[in-house]
Amino acid sequence: MTITLYHNPACGTSRNTLAMIRASGEEPVVVDYLQAGWSAERLQSLAAQMGAPIRSLIRDKGTPARALGLFDEEADDPTIIAAMIAHPVIVNRPIVVSDKGVRLCRPSELVLELLSEPVARFTKEDGEAVGA
Structure with missing residues (x-):
């Protein structure tokens, strides 16, 4: 299975998602989108594959999104x-693309639905246990 993770290494949720993918035996293609940047086509494609509007990918916390008026109806x-x-x-993270679909993995354990052999149990950085 090919898995791509649009990743922000400074984000705990993104790091937990990467760790869950690796704990499940997969090595994803990791795209540090803060360094790589985005194209309009990629953003539109990801939103379409998620079946979500582009505005659902806006991150508020720690971004200039609100100051830029991105939450305004206009x-x-x-x-x-x-x-x-x-x-x-401004793009919320982490976004994971796999053969099973595309999803914004907030919370990070949502990635488990996109893996062929998800780890049964995982402990996040903050000590929260996920799974049985």
């Missing part, structure tokens, strides 16, 4: 996408 998709390209941190 903010249309092209405006949101342009802001995400200019400020990659």
Whole structure:
């Protein structure tokens, strides 16, 4: 199975997601999107594959999204996408792409639904146990 993780290494949820993927025996393609950036096509494709509007990928905490007016009703998709390209941190994370689908994995254990052999039990960085 090919798995791609759009990852922010400074994010605990993203790190936990990466660790769960690896604990399940997979080695994902890791895209540090803060370094790599985004294209309009990639953002639109990911949102479409999730069956979600582009605005569902906006991250508020620690980003300029609110100051840029991205939560206003008037903010249309092209405006949101342009802001995400200019400020990659606005895109919520982690986003995982696998043969089983595409999903924003918040909370991180949502990644387990995208893995062929998910780990049965996992302890997150903060000590929270996931699984049976």
